[in-house]
Amino acid sequence: MKTAVTELLGIEYPIIQGGMAWVGEYHLAAAVSEAGGLGIIGAASAPADIVREQIRKARELTSKPIGVNVMLLNPNxxxxAKVIVEEGVEVVTTGAGSPAKFMEMWKAAGVKVIPVVASVAxxxxxxxxxxxxxxxxxxxxGGHIGSxxxxxxxxxVVDAVDIPVIAAGGIADGRGFAAAFMLGxxxxxxxxxxxxxxxxxxHDNYxxxxxxxxxxxxxxxxxxxGHPVRQIRNxxxxxxxxxxxxxxxFEELEYLTLGSLRKAVMEGDVVNGTLMAGQCAGMVNKEQTCRQIIQEIIQEASALLNK
Incomplete structure (x- = not known):
């Protein structure tokens, strides 16, 4: 399936894995890339040496392009941003701000830069x-959302810009994939x-x-x-x-959620942990390999788009 996104990123299918904190680590990122999509390591607030280690471990599992999501509010x-260049990462997605100050360095190194946006502006x-x-x-x-x-x-957004647009939010199957393409x-x-x-x-509990x-x-x-987060109620x-x-x-609310995502992901605390998930969770009903997920979505979408 060739699109402007597959051509830009050198991938087989135009499916990108979200750069989720704690969830998007090297096992998942490498598996998505190996299956023909683009796997993303979620740097979140991790220090640079941890991100470097994640990138290198992903490289041991796949020779295909991988990406790193940089949360721009991260003090690191x-x-x-420098590690991404030094390790030859092909793609960066960004959130929580503008990557403008890193753009020259990344572009000079041939890194493709794809910010996540929640508005036309x-x-x-x-x-x-x-x-x-x-x-x-x-x-x-799931996670931090716009309005x-x-x-x-x-x-x-498609009407407002000349660069390729990747749709996200509520997409979990071939129907959502096909709908996104119908939207441009x-x-x-x-x-x-x-x-x-x-x-x-x-964790399996999550x-x-x-x-x-x-x-x-x-x-x-x-x-x-002013920082809304979507998750499963508990x-x-x-x-x-x-x-x-x-x-x-704000401090009282922050204290309540301190370390709660890690608790959910790593320890399986589904009572007091933060179970970040989108509204499409109700459509997700089985555990599959990344290859099975991608193949199923592409088959469903192809049948719909070729009707």
Whole structure:
């Protein structure tokens, strides 16, 4: 399946794995890349030497292109940006800010830069800064979200920029893939479906919560702080929303969630942990290998797009 995104990134299928903190580590990233998509190592707030180690371990498992997601608010972002160049990483996705200050260095090294955006204004800004493509991510997605839906955001971003647009948010099967292309996207980014991949190191408790999730099991916390996060509802989200309603301070709310994503991913704490997942969790009902996931989506989408 050739699109502007497969040509740009040198991959077989226009499917990118979301750069999820704790979840997007080298096992998953390498498996997605090896299966023909683009695997992404989520650097999150990790120090540069950990990111370097992750990249090298992924390289041992695949010779295909891999990417790194850089959260620009990470205090280690400057060092991580240099590691990406030193290790010859092919693609960078970015979130939480503008990568403009790294653009010259990355472009000189031949790194493809794909910021994740939640608005038309940010997409235009990223194109002017030199981005090779953008991920237009709707609020249906898991983790940190914007305010526009995928259905409304993607076509508006497509109309606003000349670079390829990758759709994200609520995409979990061939129907979502096909719909994204009908909206003008040239690729898709998925997170929730890959959380439950066999190669994902996510604790089975977390995986089972995603697999058993219904359409109404998604909750957004942090609206009052300006940092909304979508996750699967549990005791922690109920407590968080109660505190928000009572007017708790940002510090009190932050303390409640401190280390909670790691607890969920690594320890399987599904009661007090943060179970980041998109609204499409209700459509994810089985654990498969990354290759099976990608093949199934491409087959479904091809049948729909070729009707």
């Amino acid at each position: 972002a400057d060092e991580v 940010m997409a235009k800004l990223m194109e002017r800064a030199g981005a090779d493509a953008v991920v237009a991510e709707g609020m249906e997605s 526009a839906t995928t259905m409304t955001l993607v076509p508006q 996207a040239q690729g898709v980014q998925m997170g929730t479906r890959f959380v439950v991949a066999k190669e994902s190191i996510v 995986k089972q919560k995603v697999i058993k999730a219904r359409d109404i099991d998604s909750e957004v916390t942090g609206m009052s702080t 005791k922690m989200t109920r407590e968080y929303l109660k505190l928000e309603k009572e007017g708790a301070t």
